[in-house]
Amino acid sequence: MVALASLPGISGRLIRTSVLVTVIYRAQLFVWLISGVAPLFMMLIWWELSRDRVIGGYAASDFVAYFLGIYLVRQLTAVWVIFVLNDEIRQGTLSGRLLKPVAPFWFHVADHVGQMLVRAPIVVTVFCIGASLFAIDLMPIAKQLPFFLIALVLAWIIIFHIYYCVGLLAFWMANSIALDTLVWSMYTVLGGTLIPVDLFPEATRSIVTMLPFSAALDFPVKVLIGKASGLELLHGFAVQLIWVLVLVALRRGLWRHGLKRFSGAGI
Structure with missing residues (x-):
């Protein structure tokens, strides 16, 4: 077993490897970036609808900032x-991962972090260009960066664990990817990609804000654009932390029981 003290060095090497692979496959990275522009189209729609009026407390500039933030957070998470996971479990290649001195989970984390580091400068550039085109003042946004970065990290942990837990269901299902569309749809609709959560009916909004999808998308964006402060800010961070704890525990439980099934199957 690798000593805990050596894990930071190993993680650094894994992340550097992921960065190099991502840079090599530049075309794939470009396709991913283009496929995530749906929030920008929604931004144009809501901007046009609110040019002469305020909708639910959102002026045209607020919608622009919000959906630019949605694009930013979605791309960085x-x-x-x-x-x-589905392929590794169903094809049995997870066995090779298990022979390595580092848990498979950390290989998956490093792979995602490495690719995020490559795409981050491009995504931030797109965000800044969009803000400039629509004359959005970036100074108030810059002041929110410390809180935003905390919210972004927690959001990444939440969404990563949601998909990780669904992927681990491949221990019991023929194809866990079948659930991807359901998770993606809930994340898109309830996270704020199509409409800001603040514009949901009040009864619905109180429920949606307690869900992990809103905590992983809508809340970080509202922190970034200054629409979450005081008690709302504390409430948002509390919801994020609760979901982090719940999902981490769920991931560990699924992994422990799934691994027993995986070994028992003789794979």
């Missing part, structure tokens, strides 16, 4: 681990 992109997760595909469900596909990797």
